[in-house]
Amino acid sequence: MHISDGILNAPVLIGGFAGAGVLAVATMRNMDMEEIPKISVITAVFFVASSIKIPLGPTSVHLILNGLAAVVLGWRAFPAITLGLVLQAIILGHGGVTVIGVNALMMGGGGLIAYLVWQQRHRFHFKKKLFVFGALTGAVGVASSGIILALALATAGEAFHAVAEMVLLAHIPIILIEAGVVGACAEFLQKVKPELLAGQQAPRLQTSTDAG
């Protein structure tokens, strides 16, 4: 899903860096020291994930895992993914260097949208809640990144609907795999170490009845 150099025009690229910069600063505020090992592991997983090809019939896919970042890191998923993208572009040549800002908005932004979905789990109480919401988060992460990709390509003159349709169709296997992976991870972490999951306290608007 990484966009290469030479496709988008300069205003979009500059806007991408500006937007990504603002979001990165906003999501890094008041970072706790204990979050840093988590961020480090997730960034490494994200970085490596794009190099692992999972064979699927005649072709192969690689995972994006911004949903996993959302589930474990919450808002910090954005700087983690941005750092991963910078290193992927520079070291692996995966995705253009000028497009890092736009790619960050795409995959990091998708991760933030996925986090909003993840936080909705506080409204519900049923047995497999963590798996279901983890799966939804994983799927929404990939899907919203796909839509932002189509938006970015639309600025370069491609038809938004056609590209969005093509991207989402092409990524259906990834959406399904990531839903499974993130759902399983979320469930596992809740059992083993719930503190590792992000947003364990419901957003303030919903804790009207809680003491916290």
Place this chain on the structure above:
Amino acid sequence: MYVNSFFIRRLFQNDAFHAFTGRLIAVAGLLLLFSSSAYAHKVNMFAFAEGDRIFVEGYFSDGHRAEFSNIGVYDHNNKLLLHGKTDKEGNFAFKIPAQDDLRITLNAGMGHRTEYVISKAELAGLPAAAPVASKDAPADERGQQGTAVIPAATGATVSPVMIRSAVGKAIMPLMRSISELKERSSFSDLIGGIGFIVGILGVFFYVKAKKLMVEGAQNSSNL
């Protein structure tokens, strides 16, 4: 005062956290070992000149061809000389439009794009077609060999053009391999990237820990 250092020590002694991290790293490592080569998923291309034509091959790093992708050929002034589309094998061929540094672009859609430059030197000695009046070059069949124009009258003499053609054909698999090798990302690249991540975040960690220690010292001196 001691609460902070206790907390820091506890962070590193927590078994479940270590188990999680260990498992994550183990899985990632195993996946890396089992994938025979860690390719980045992007589009690449290889182009070579033969006879009076240039052949372009587009492919993704995992092997499948870049079918129906847009091709553009530009001269050194960035003027578009011709454009076309690869066939379903990811191949495209066109007559050499000019004796110039040719920049060939391939756009496979969904944000995948790559470029390849054929230098003027590679084209030296090969017959160039007259500038094409219409901008559309037909996609030639891959099987058609571009034959160099060799006057029959030369008989037994070996012309430079024949030598170029023969050598070009012989080193073509080599050039293709080199092109693929250049695009491949190695295991050491991945380790290097992880090292960067640990290092950068380690600096963050150190800065925060220092701040915490300074605050702790200040608090104890204020007591």
